[in-house]
Amino acid sequence: MSNRLTALQKVLLSFLLLAFIGPFLPLALASVSFRWGWPDLLPSIWWWEKREAARLPLAWDYVLDPVSRLLPALQNTVLIAALVTVIALVLSIPAARILARQKFRGKNAAELYFALPLIVPEIATGIGMFLIFLQFGVQGSLFTVVLAHLVPILPYMIRMLTSVYQELDGGMLDQADLLGASKMQRFRYVELPLILPGILAASLFSVLISTNVFLLTFYMGQGQVETLATLLFAKVSSGGALDPVAAAFTLIITLPGIFFLGLTARSLKDDVFAGGLDKG
Amino acid sequence: MKNRTSFSLSVIAGAMLAGTALQSAFAADANTENFRQEFLNGKLSWEDVEKRAREEGTVNWFHWGGSEELNAWIERHVVPKMKEKGITLKTTRIAGTREAVDLVLTEKQAGKGPGEGTVDMIWLNGDNFYTLATQKALFGSFADKLPKSVNFEFDPKVPASQLNLSDFGTPTEAREMPWSGEQYVCYFDTSRLTREKAPKDFAGLEKWLGDNPGRFTYVKPPHYIGNTFVQTVLYAHNPKGNGFKEFQRPLSSFSAEEFAALIKPGFDYLKRIEGNLLGGGKAVYPQNQAANQSLYNNGEVDFACEFGLYLVASKRESGAFSETTETLAFPASGMIKNKNFLAIPENAPNPAAALVLANIMSTVELQISKLQEIGYPLGVDLSKLTDADKAKAADAAPSHHGVSAEELGSLAVADTNASLVKVIEKVWIAYIERQSQKPFTEIVKDAMKAN
Structure with a gap:
């Protein structure tokens, strides 16, 4: 088979690229504009033309100034996403393992139960948790936000890892047993490398969900924990035009996701399967 | 706030x-x-x-x-x-x-x-x-x-x-x-509309809309910017002729009939101008002041109103408004200040x-x-x-x-009693948005009951 793309494939590929990158172009332009009104195709006055004259920081000057609180929000977002993902993995791997491999009474019910958070609206979960925490006198903090994010993330995580385990060839594990591997060795050297691509994919999901959840973050943080999502929401919820600052925030909020996507894409490209077996 | x-x-x-x-x-x-x-x-x-x-x-x-x-x-x-x-x-x-x-x-x-x-x-x-x-x-x-x-x-x-x-x-x-x-003011672009031709009061607005259909709209109640516009209209059309003063009374002092009679002329006016608002017959009401500013900046309307005595100055400085944007003292019947x-x-x-x-x-x-x-x-x-x-x-x-502090100050009137605002916004939603066919007094009665 030839590696050259046909004309149709090229057209489709460019279309796909356009669909992915296209929306970012007006954002990038808006973020460096001073005035960009209809019917101008490009901003009529650019941000840098007015920078010096402005009394208060404009566009990127505002975004990068400590007053915008971008850095703490970015730190919170990354920290929360990382914590949520690690905790979710620790909880989901054993659950997925059992659901995929064992047959037991009430298994269907358990699966349905794990999927429930997907059915219950986020707002109901958020208010419910908020009231419970309030009753116990727990203040809004990073910790409460992490707990809240686990609610929508765990069902996805368990689902994805369950199907990963279902596709895992049990014979491989039996073979490790036969060759005298301990349970830990078997998990570390055989099972983990085999499910690693699945874990990465599930983690990607977890990070993407966590960075984008607004309602739960707002409620469980009691408005005190600022993340990129709450920052952007406070900025754009007043509606109307996409001003330079909102555009810049929107560009930045995509960064954690893009970064992690790049990271997982790289890891998935390496031959984790063979690499893992080699170490054994 | x-x-x-x-x-x-x-x-x-x-x-x-x-x-x-x-x-x-x-x-x-x-x-x-x-x-x-x-x-x-x-x-x-x-x-x-x-x-x-x-x-x-x-x-x-x-x-x-x-x-x-x-x-x-x-x-x-x-x-x-x-x-x-x-x-x-x-x-x-x-x-x-x-x-x-x-x-x-x-x-x-x-x-x-x-x-x-x-x-x-x-x-x-x-x-x-x-x-x-x-x-x-x-x-x-x-x-x-x-x-x-x-x-x-x-x-x-x-x-x-x-x-x-x-x-x-x-x-x-x-x-x-x-x-x-703050004071409720309007702003317009002098490159699109001259100060002489800009409406000065609600009668002028109605006439101007007839000549320039679709070139104005107001923020949709129950957003407070929209509520304020409606209140300004009601003040101007107050049949008792005492403008904002009648609207300082709390709701409990009105019977439904009395209140309906007070606000009916204003709501009839809103109904009359609706066909000539932005949207070509099917009026478009922006959700908030930012959306209204977008309509203005994109040239879809020629002037717009919201709270902001110095709005024009600060928006010109931040780049959101053009250098030809000026403040309009509208309406002459009284601009709400709080x-x-x-x-x-x-x-x-x-x-x-x-x-x-x-x-x-x-x-x-x-x-x-x-x-x-x-x-x-x-x-x-x-x-x-x-x-x-x-x-x-x-x-x-x-x-x-474009206007002096004295002129704006002389037009300032008090805001509406908070207990009336809720009723007025409900009436707007029933009578204007949902086009309720009920008798007007019934609409007002329902709105007062729901309160």
């Missing part, structure tokens, strides 16, 4: 208020409650308050955070001033003031008394204040007990005191500190620090800086300032662009 109707869940707050199952047994923080009583009863000196404020160390201020100019001004001017007093000012930028009000009420409902809440201060006015007042969730009458109270007219015999003593018809009783003032305030919730965790913040915000220095840097009008009353400060304030004020 800008965005009073926010996405944030007033519905849920209502549900939570209804649920009493969560009344748990938190004892109020005795020490803080003691402080509150002593301060409100005038037993503490200002030094005592400042000392306690230093011990508290922080103050949490919740304010509408949608304006970069305001955020930057607070960070550069207010934070350092509080630092000098040994207090860290932490601001929470909310999308709508309702969020902070809901938080306070939810906490109160969960049994969090004085000293046990999260919010020390909220920037608000109108129905948010009304809600906190009716739920008895306010700290108390503090505003007349601060050293800088001298900058405000609180004497009910002086007419200027009205804006400080009444917030949309709710008596403030010094439970909130005036912080800034103040907005700083309130301390009953369960504020750092009430002494909040009092210090309220005091600092009322200094002539910060008031003038706020006016000069970001175009937020004075909350303090000019009549109470020294001549030197008056001159400074006059120098600091940005231009209104």
